[in-house]
Amino acid sequence: MNQTSDRTNPRESHLESASEMLSAATLLPSLFVPSRSTRLTAKTGSTAEARGGSRKNVSSKGPEFTRKRRKLSLTVAGVFLLIGVTFAQKKDSCVDCHSQMEGVLGEPARLMKDDIHRVRGLSCADCHGGDPAVGDPGGAMNRAKGFIGRPKPRDIPAFCGKCHSNAEFVKKFNPALRVDQEQSYYTSVHGKLLRGGDSNVATCASCHGHHGVRAITDPLSRVYALNVAETCGKCHGDAEYMKSYKIPHDQYDKYKLSVHAKALYEKQDLSAPTCNDCHGNHGASPPGIASVANVCGQCHVRQAELFQASPHKPVFDSMQVGECKQCHSNHDIRPPGDDMIGVGPGSACTSCHVQGDNGYEAAGHIRRSMDEVLARMSSAVAVLGRAERAGMDVSRPRFNLNEAKDGLTHARVLVHSASVEQVDKVVQPALAIADRSRQAGEVALSELVFRRKGLGVSLFFILFLAALIYLKIRQVESRQKPEEASH
Ligand code: HEC
Ligand code: HEC
Numbered sequence: 109m110n111q112t113s114d115r116t117n118p119r120e121s122h123l124e125s126a127s128e129m130l131s132a133a134t135l136l137p138s139l140f141v142p143s144r145s146t147r148l149t150a151k152t153g154s155t156a157e158a159r160g161g162s163r164k165n166v167s168s169k170g171p172e173f174t175r176k177r178r179k180l181s182l183t184v185a186g187v188f189l190l191i192g193v194t195f196a197q198k199k200d201s202c203v204d205c206h207s208q209m210e211g212v213l214g215e216p217a218r219l220m221k222d223d224i225h226r227v228r229g230l231s232c233a234d235c236h237g238g239d240p241a242v243g244d245p246g247g248a249m250n251r252a253k254g255f256i257g258r259p260k261p262r263d264i265p266a267f268c269g270k271c272h273s274n275a276e277f278v279k280k281f282n283p284a285l286r287v288d289q290e291q292s293y294y295t296s297v298h299g300k301l302l303r304g305g306d307s308n309v310a311t312c313a314s315c316h317g318h319h320g321v322r323a324i325t326d327p328l329s330r331v332y333a334l335n336v337a338e339t340c341g342k343c344h345g346d347a348e349y350m351k352s353y354k355i356p357h358d359q360y361d362k363y364k365l366s367v368h369a370k371a372l373y374e375k376q377d378l379s380a381p382t383c384n385d386c387h388g389n390h391g392a393s394p395p396g397i398a399s400v401a402n403v404c405g406q407c408h409v410r411q412a413e414l415f416q417a418s419p420h421k422p423v424f425d426s427m428q429v430g431e432c433k434q435c436h437s438n439h440d441i442r443p444p445g446d447d448m449i450g451v452g453p454g455s456a457c458t459s460c461h462v463q464g465d466n467g468y469e470a471a472g473h474i475r476r477s478m479d480e481v482l483a484r485m486s487s488a489v490a491v492l493g494r495a496e497r498a499g500m501d502v503s504r505p506r507f508n509l510n511e512a513k514d515g516l517t518h519a520r521v522l523v524h525s526a527s528v529e530q531v532d533k534v535v536q537p538a539l540a541i542a543d544r545s546r547q548a549g550e551v552a553l554s555e556l557v558f559r560r561k562g563l564g565v566s567l568f569f570i571l572f573l574a575a576l577i578y579l580k581i582r583q584v585e586s587r588q589k590p591e592e593a594s595h
């Protein structure tokens with residue numbers, strides 16, 4: 109540790125010069141642009157705009173004028189920024205020389221363009237040591253002057269940690285940034301194996317990259333939610349790479365098929381978990397058998413609570429089966445369905461429970477009552493449908509049927525209590541609602557029959573009366589005819 113802090117001092121003084129250069133670069137345009145913009149319009153936001161800042165004060169003189177003005181101030185700013193950067197680069201012999209080189213020696217200079225460290229004013233020597241003020245390679249990359257060169261994998265955590273574990277240093281840049289990455293890294297399986305001399309495991313640079321490290325919120329970062337699985341999968345999904353280890357290499361392939369990956373990639377639902385949500389970022393380890401429910405329970409709170417309170421919690425732990433994983437798996441989680449409950453094919457219960465034991469009975473009972481709700485709901489839907497097609501208003505009982513549906517959804521959550529009583533508490537009301545809705549449909553239909561009968565009777569009477577009138581008219585007419593003849 110002492111060694112590290114000794115090494116930090118000369119570099120820190122260099123850091124200051126790096127930040128000074130950056131602030132000089134950003135200051136330059138702001139010294140000149142205001143005078144230009146005051147000539148164009150008073151109080152415009154062009155300085156801020158040129159630096160990518162606020163766009164609130166857009167001129168009221170029309171878009172054409174604003175565009176011209178913005179273009180002009182951007183050009184001015186661009187010119188000075190370029191000068192500023194060149195100034196900064198003048199002093200940075202590392203960038204100067206390496207950017208002239210081909211291949212792996214030139215690549216770092218090109219990749220650093222978008223690196224968060226570069227953006228914050230740091231440069232090659234802040235990580236690698238050496239003296240960027242000296243032009244000749246022997247002087248610049250002088251190991252006696254603290255040049256580290258290319259760190260070996262096992263030295264990388266300390267290499268990155270010399271800044272990232274230094275709270276005082278990090279707070280100067282970003283007070284909210286954590287400083288425990290190196291420390292928690294050594295609690296992970298990766299960290300422990302690295303200490304033991306295994307350099308195949310992930311180090312800081314395997315997950316974040318080393319040149320071109322991005323802020324974690326940058327969608328192009330290797331550890332951005334949508335990219336994490338691929339980053340981990342590069343090793344964990346590579347059979348060749350993992351062949352000397354006893355663990356499977358199917359996590360990435362399985363994860364890609366899971367409900368979670370579907371939610372994350374297809375629905376762009378960033379609340380769905382990827383590898384690090386279940387394993388941690390730096391302390392990456394598989395959760396212990398008895399803590400899987402806690403991992404899943406970060407998001408599936410209700411299911412985890414019910415499971416923890418169920419008779420299954422203590423017995424699963426003592427049987428050494430992984431809580432939620434036993435029924436849902438961990439990487440290959442598929443959409444669950446009612447076939448998972450009960451005693452038929454696809455049941456998650458019959459791997460342990462056999463005919464005659466309480467769990468078996470419970471599984472059968474719960475499934476039968478859920479099926480019963482479904483059956484009664486569909487019979488209600490059929491009756492209500494007929495009534496509706498006949499023109500009766502059944503919107504209310506149809507709406508009430510939603511409550512039965514909600515009851516069924518609730519029952520699917522309560523399955524995790526492994527308690528018939530708890531499930532029955534929502535199933536019974538759901539059955540009653542389904543029945544009431546069907547009855548309402550039947551009432552509507554019998555009203556319809558009654559109305560039809562009524563209509564038939566009145567039609568009969570009308571026809572009967574019409575016939576009587578017709579006969580009467582005929583009678584009157586035939587009586588009049590002989591009278592006319594006698595005249
Ligand atoms: C005038 C050119 C020149 C300058 C200036 C220069 N380098 Fe190099 N650098 C090289 C060459 C050539 C190599 C490859 C040969 C070697 O390893 O010495 C190299 C190699 C490296 C390596 C890889 C070493 C390894 O162990 O594989 C690193 C890291 C590095 N330079 C960083 C720096 C840093 C940081 C600075 C500024 C303090 C710097 N360089 C300045 C030319 C230069
Ligand atoms: C954030 C710290 C950091 C900064 C800044 C940085 N490097 Fe590196 N560099 C590393 C690490 C870590 C490695 C070793 C990566 C590995 O072996 O996996 C490395 C490796 C290298 C190598 C060996 C070839 C390679 O790509 O693995 C060279 C050359 C190099 N750096 C030069 C530079 C130059 C030139 C700059 C500035 C333009 C620079 N580095 C900036 C961390 C950094």
Ligand code: HEC
Binds near residue numbers: 293324
């Ligand atoms: C196994 C992959 C992995 C390794 C190894 C790793 N990181 Fe990370 N790192 C991540 C992930 C994933 C995130 C978080 C992304 C998120 O929260 O969205 C992260 C976040 C960070 C952050 C942002 C602040 C934070 O803690 O959330 C820093 C800084 C960081 N890592 C530095 C390091 C350093 C330094 C090391 C080495 C000691 C290291 N990382 C090792 C995967 C890794």
Ligand code: HEC
Binds near residue numbers: 225234271278312
């Ligand atoms: C010279 C000091 C220094 C070294 C060495 C260093 N970093 Fe950084 N790193 C910083 C600073 C400063 C920031 C910017 C923090 C900020 O403003 O958010 C940063 C930011 C980061 C971030 C982005 C955090 C975020 O806010 O999203 C990651 C990831 C990161 N560094 C990883 C690494 C890795 C990996 C290494 C080793 C290869 C490394 N750093 C070495 C100083 C350093």
Ligand code: HEC
Binds near residue numbers: 298311353387
């Ligand atoms: C550079 C390759 C590499 C990368 C990248 C990587 N790992 Fe690993 N990981 C390994 C190796 C090698 C092991 C050791 C295998 C073993 O435990 O026997 C390991 C072990 C693990 C273990 C412990 C497995 C066990 O039961 O022993 C977990 C969990 C893990 N990695 C998760 C992750 C996660 C999550 C990520 C991404 C955030 C990741 N790894 C990225 C190489 C990598």
Ligand code: HEC
Binds near residue numbers: 341394
């Ligand atoms: C929804 C949570 C979750 C996600 C997402 C997840 N894992 Fe896991 N993973 C687990 C659990 C739980 C275990 C432990 C299983 C056990 O102990 O029986 C585990 C075990 C592992 C292991 C140990 C070996 C094994 O297969 O049992 C590795 C390695 C691993 N996961 C890597 C990954 C990688 C890589 C990803 C991303 C592609 C990932 N995991 C995504 C929950 C998850």
Ligand code: HEC
Binds near residue numbers: 385400404408433436
């Ligand atoms: C970071 C939050 C998070 C973690 C951790 C998590 N999940 Fe999920 N889970 C979700 C999200 C989000 C969905 C997707 C909901 C949707 O869009 O269908 C989901 C979906 C599911 C589904 C399908 C639900 C359905 O109705 O189709 C199951 C089953 C599931 N997760 C089980 C687990 C298990 C088991 C674990 C632990 C090994 C776990 N989840 C860990 C957030 C999480």
Ligand code: HEC
Binds near residue numbers: 404408415447449456
């Ligand atoms: C004993 C087996 C079993 C265990 C253990 C188990 N589940 Fe389930 N889970 C089921 C069954 C069965 C269903 C499906 C119910 C249905 O659709 O009829 C289900 C459904 C789900 C669903 C989606 C349906 C919903 O609305 O609830 C999620 C999410 C879920 N489980 C999460 C978890 C989590 C988290 C754990 C661990 C705390 C867990 N499960 C443990 C059997 C189990």
Ligand code: HEC
Binds near residue numbers: 458523
């Ligand atoms: C990993 C094995 C395993 C699985 C899978 C499993 N159980 Fe259990 N279950 C047990 C054990 C062991 C007990 C406690 C001993 C006993 O009473 O049989 C238990 C107890 C129960 C009990 C309490 C019995 C009592 O005597 O009060 C119920 C109810 C139950 N399980 C229902 C279910 C249902 C429903 C499923 C499927 C969704 C299921 N179990 C899946 C192992 C399992």
